[in-house]
Amino acid sequence: MQTKTLLIIDDDKELTTLLCEYLTPQGYEIDLAHDGEEGLNKATSHNHYDLILLDVMLPKLDGFEVLKRLRQSHLTPVLMLTAKGDDFDKVFGLELGADDYLPKPFNHRELSARIKAIVRRMDYLPASSSQQQIQIDDLTITPSTQSVSCSNINIEMTATEFLILHLLMINSGHIVSKQDISEKVMGRKLMAFDRSIDMHLSNIRRKLAEHSTLEKIKTVRGTGYLFVAHT
Structure with missing residues (x-):
């Protein structure tokens, strides 16, 4: 596997040290930031990150503000690290464009497993370049460039x-059932009370509308979701 570069933005230095020790032997190159400003600067610099692990509670800029500003210019996948049991953090992070979340501890x-699933998701996109452009009504998607246009206007979407x-x-x-979406896109079995798919669908609908x-x-x-063709 080609080396993947991760940016971990978390002010818990003991935790980030442990994560480096755990993830580096798995083939990941790790970069660290310990406050929101430093993390945002690194995330929007010329460095290429395959994935960002972003804590919610951060000094200077909290994780939500970092994500909000990041999404103005970058579609880098983001795994939010949220407080255990805090549904607001999970939902709000997904609304802002996070790809997934994981409660602490x-x-x-x-x-x-979550990191590998997101990395596989990203690796799938270049592999899908041989797939043909799909057009239904006023919506067109092109797998080779991961581009979406609606009424001839380009729409930015995260990989998820x-x-x-x-x-x-x-x-x-x-x-298409939520179970299928969870397994084929999120890379995991559907879990009880998991709102991630609902929120991703909400973001997609909002952007298309x-x-x-x-x-x-x-x-x-x-049951699940149905894409409707009008012509």
Whole structure:
């Protein structure tokens, strides 16, 4: 596996030291930042990071503000580290464009699994370049460039949002279950009370609704989601 570079933004120096010791032997190159300003500067510099681990509680700039500013210019995948049981942190982070979240304190194996799932997600995108452009009504997605356009206007989406939309569009007219989305996109089994897929779908709908009046994604209660073609 090609070496992946991770940026960990967390003010707990003891934890970041342990994470470096745990993740480096797995083939990751680790960069650290211990406050929000330093983290944002590194995340938006010329350094290329495959993934950012971002704590919510940070000095100078909190994790939400870091993510908000980051998403103005960068689509780097972000794994939020949230307070255990704090649903607000989880939902708000996903609304701002986080790709996934993990409550603290976490099991190191679970962290490693989440990182690998996101990295695989990113690696899938170049591999999908041979797939043809998909156009349904006024919406077009191009796997080779991970681009989305609606009514001929380009829409920026995170890798997670793009892959969910791609999965729904290639199954247009058929219900895609949350379990399928979780396994095929998130890289894990669907967990009880996991709001991540709902929030990603909410972000996708919001972005599409800014440029189209057509309802594209329907929720089939208790079953999953359906992409609707109007022509």
